[in-house]
Amino acid sequence: xxxxxxxxxxxxxxxxCFFENRKNPNFENVQHRQRMYRLLTNEVNxxxxxxxxxxxxxxxxxDNHGSGYNIIFEDLDPRCRIIHGRNGSGPCWLNLxxxxxxxxxxxxxxxxxxxxxxxxxxxxxxxxxxxxxxSEASMAAAVAADCGVPTVFISGDDKVTSEVSAKIAGIxxxxxxxxxxxxxxxxxxxxxxxxxxxQGVCRGIQRRAQIAPxxxxxxxxxxxxxxxxxxxxxxxxxxxxxxxxxxxxxxxCEDAMPWDCRNTTLPDGYVFPLI
Ligand SMILES: [Zn+2]
Numbered sequence: 001x002x003x004x005x006x007x008x009x010x011x012x013x014x015x016x017c018f019f020e021n022r023k024n025p026n027f028e029n030v031q032h033r034q035r036m037y038r039l040l041t042n043e044v045n046x047x048x049x050x051x052x053x054x055x056x057x058x059x060x061x062x063d064n065h066g067s068g069y070n071i072i073f074e075d076l077d078p079r080c081r082i083i084h085g086r087n088g089s090g091p092c093w094l095n096l097x098x099x100x101x102x103x104x105x106x107x108x109x110x111x112x113x114x115x116x117x118x119x120x121x122x123x124x125x126x127x128x129x130x131x132x133x134x135s136e137a138s139m140a141a142a143v144a145a146d147c148g149v150p151t152v153f154i155s156g157d158d159k160v161t162s163e164v165s166a167k168i169a170g171i172x173x174x175x176x177x178x179x180x181x182x183x184x185x186x187x188x189x190x191x192x193x194x195x196x197x198x199q200g201v202c203r204g205i206q207r208r209a210q211i212a213p214x215x216x217x218x219x220x221x222x223x224x225x226x227x228x229x230x231x232x233x234x235x236x237x238x239x240x241x242x243x244x245x246x247x248x249x250x251x252x253c254e255d256a257m258p259w260d261c262r263n264t265t266l267p268d269g270y271v272f273p274l275i
Contacts, residue, residue, distance in 0.1 A: 061082045155196075
């Protein structure tokens with residue numbers, strides 16, 4: 001039984017250059033969001049097909065950007081399943097991932113906060129006293145490693161792919177765009193990006209035994225940093241968390257985030273805010 005988990009984000013997709021504004025209902029903005037969702041869906045579909053063509057029996061996609069409900073799932077390969085809904089209403093990171101999975105695949109990843117000339121860089125974890133700094137992508141790889149799962153593929157801009165390939169020896173990488181500023185990039189055309197993602201995911205799954213899980217040994221002190229509008233200066237979003245494993249420290253940081261209500265008892269009739 002070969003199981004593959006695909007963690008997705010939007011900012012690292014070919015053609016994505018700036019955030020959508022969820023509060024702006026004008027036609028141009030709505031149309032832009034739809035286009036970005038379409039581009040994301042196509043890249044994810046390329047990865048799903050690659051996983052099945054490489055022998056996967058089960059593929060789970062996690063729609064993890066922003067609201068958690070971006071992928072046009074009715075257009076995905078019907079052999080996969082998708083985790084989506086409203087992020088913040090439950091555990092949204094790597095939900096259902098466990099040691100039964102053979103590989104983690106990252107599609108649409110973006111650079112960590114404070115990375116110069118990266119497309120919409122945000123989220124930054126400091127490990128211990130700054131021995132390592134991690135993006136959402138490398139953090140996903142580290143959490144998966146605590147389950148013994150190797151991260152075999154990443155696609156995104158040149159900044160996140162170079163960060164992650166420096167940390168994970170042998171990972172398959174597809175650079176879908178070269179970032180030129182936080183909001184400008186030299187991008188592959190989506191059809192080409194999908195072709196390369198398909199090939200890269202096939203290679204990554206085939207070579208999974210040669211790619212070690214990205215294990216961060218415990219105990220670990222983790223500090224979550226971010227900033228207003230993703231610009232400097234960066235501040236601590238919660239106090240540093242020291243735990244036996246990076247997974248425990250990660251979830252303690254997540255629990256401290258203001259938008260997370262996983263451990264809250266909600267009143268009857270509460271409606272989750274659209275984020
Ligand atoms: Zn995102």
